[in-house]
Amino acid sequence: MTTLNFRARVPVFDANIGVGHLRNRASPFESPEQLLREMDRHGVARALIYHLEGEAMSALEGNERLLSWVEGQSALHPQWVADPTPDSLAQLQQLHRPGQLTSVRLHNTRECGLPFVDWIYGDLLEWLAAERIPLWLSLADTPAVEARETLRRFPDLVTVLLGAHYAHSLIVGPLLRQLPQAHLELSRYEGLGKIPPLIREFGIRRLVYGSFYPRYAMGPMLFSLHHLGLETSDLELLCSGNLDRILKEGEDR
Amino acid sequence: MIAGSRVIDFHGHVGRWDGTGMRDDPDEMLRAMDAVGIDQSCLFNIFHPDGRTGNDLTARFVKRHPARFIGFAYVSPLMPETMAPELERAVDHLGMRAIKIYPSYTPFPLDNPVWDPVYDFAHRRGLVIITHTGIEPTTAPRFLSQVAPRFPGARFVAGHAGNVEPFRSQAIRAAQACPNVYLETCSSFRSPGVVEELVRKAGAERVLYGSDTPLMDPRCQIGKILTADISDVAKRQVLGENASRLLGI
Numbered sequence: 001m002t003t004l005n006f007r008a009r010v011p012v013f014d015a016n017i018g019v020g021h022l023r024n025r026a027s028p029f030e031s032p033e034q035l036l037r038e039m040d041r042h043g044v045a046r047a048l049i050y051h052l053e054g055e056a057m058s059a060l061e062g063n064e065r066l067l068s069w070v071e072g073q074s075a076l077h078p079q080w081v082a083d084p085t086p087d088s089l090a091q092l093q094q095l096h097r098p099g100q101l102t103s104v105r106l107h108n109t110r111e112c113g114l115p116f117v118d119w120i121y122g123d124l125l126e127w128l129a130a131e132r133i134p135l136w137l138s139l140a141d142t143p144a145v146e147a148r149e150t151l152r153r154f155p156d157l158v159t160v161l162l163g164a165h166y167a168h169s170l171i172v173g174p175l176l177r178q179l180p181q182a183h184l185e186l187s188r189y190e191g192l193g194k195i196p197p198l199i200r201e202f203g204i205r206r207l208v209y210g211s212f213y214p215r216y217a218m219g220p221m222l223f224s225l226h227h228l229g230l231e232t233s234d235l236e237l238l239c240s241g242n243l244d245r246i247l248k249e250g251e252d253r
Numbered sequence: 254m255i256a257g258s259r260v261i262d263f264h265g266h267v268g269r270w271d272g273t274g275m276r277d278d279p280d281e282m283l284r285a286m287d288a289v290g291i292d293q294s295c296l297f298n299i300f301h302p303d304g305r306t307g308n309d310l311t312a313r314f315v316k317r318h319p320a321r322f323i324g325f326a327y328v329s330p331l332m333p334e335t336m337a338p339e340l341e342r343a344v345d346h347l348g349m350r351a352i353k354i355y356p357s358y359t360p361f362p363l364d365n366p367v368w369d370p371v372y373d374f375a376h377r378r379g380l381v382i383i384t385h386t387g388i389e390p391t392t393a394p395r396f397l398s399q400v401a402p403r404f405p406g407a408r409f410v411a412g413h414a415g416n417v418e419p420f421r422s423q424a425i426r427a428a429q430a431c432p433n434v435y436l437e438t439c440s441s442f443r444s445p446g447v448v449e450e451l452v453r454k455a456g457a458e459r460v461l462y463g464s465d466t467p468l469m470d471p472r473c474q475i476g477k478i479l480t481a482d483i484s485d486v487a488k489r490q491v492l493g494e495n496a497s498r499l500l501g502i
């Protein structure tokens with residue numbers, strides 16, 4: 001039964017939270033403690049966080065700033081941002097040596113004016129695939145055609161596709177069919193009745209909960225997933241189990 | 254019902270928009286409503302400028318589940334001669350409870366006199382008009398500040414409450430300035446703190462829950478209200494009490 005207040009009833013590991021200020025947008029929170037308070041309000045136990053500065057300005061500097069957000073915080077897991085510069089790859093390789101790298105998020109290709117093609121991103125993608133490090137890629141920023149063409153060249157690369165919107169309704173199914181190593185993060189995918197067919201065709205293991213906080217409020221999609229009529233075991237996979245598995249597969253390389 | 258309170262979704266569609274996957278399947282819509290306790294959804298068809306075609310489709314849709322769906326009439330100034338007679342037909346003969354307008358499908362801003370016959374009809378009948386508001390030049394909510402005082406018998410609802418800044422602030426200012434302006438919450442931009450801001454600045458009695466169903470899932474959109482950091486009293490007002498009062502149901 002629906003009540004006036006909501007907290008998640010399964011363990012939740014949010015796959016998509018940005019921290020820090022953007023150059024053109026101030027974040028509603030300024031510290032790990034503030035973020036943790038908002039997570040706690042919705043019953044979110046853990047979050048994979050990246051620094052927003054890495055999206056369009058500098059992956060290198062954003063990643064450096066991320067360190068202060070995760071230090072001593074067991075609930076906040078770092079996700080490092082990558083761009084196609086040699087400096088960025090070198091930084092990731094350095095982070096990888098002590099085992100700090102469990103996933104990488106591609107910077108905002110659109111805002112940087114770059115096509116997502118192998119002759120620009122090939123070195124990065126090849127290295128990620130060889131090291132079995134999963135890549136987060138935004139469909140809000142990367143044309144689906146480029147995602148499909150480029151990722152098909154790296155069949156071993158595990159990906160999480162972010163930011164699909166109701167406008168992607170006719171794209172998501174075919175894209176997941178084309179990319180068997182791809183998962184779909186659900187923060188913006190809210191067309192009526194669009195998630196159950198994906199579960200039926202691709203299985204619950206291909207879907208991942210993320211909030212896209214602070215661009216989007218943290219609670220609404222989580223609330224919605226709790227009311228899809230899923231078995232508790234499937235809801236757990238969606239809200240945390242699948243993300244744990246994706247990151248663990250990278251760790252077990 | 255949620256916690257004993259009636260829940261009314263103030264923003265929904267009849268019709269198909271295949272490019273986005275939108276499909277007005279009543280079973281799917283009712284399933285989503287039932288999953289979270291939504292009692293009724295307000296629906297309109299905005300895809301036909303003659304009004305009549307879409308209003309007939311809406312009436313037929315509502316007739317299948319009259320306890321669950323509420324029809325709103327749609328007219329467009331692209332066919333100005335049809336507006337007043339079609340409103341009369343839709344309200345008096347089809348039982349429509351309110352009016353929807355969609356200036357984005359026209360070249361006419363909300364303050365263009367071409368809309369006056371709609372506003373005047375609502376003013377004379379004491380009806381609600383819900384309009385799309387947002388970034389499109391014809392739909393800026395600041396126009397409501399000029400129009401609403403001229404038609405005090407009508408109640409104006411800013412669909413999407415302006416959607417994003419600076420239009421959200423325009424919508425809030427319109428509600429603050431005009432007692433007959435209300436703000437509706439659905440938006441695919443689910444920015445944090447928006448519901449809280451609308452309630453804080455315009456008052457909970459002026460905010461209405463809407464979802465844009467079936468374009469968007471009412472579960473996710475009602476989640477915006479239920480997970481917002483506002484009082485339970487405010488949630489009840491937003492979820493249905495205000496809509497009940499406005500529609501007289």
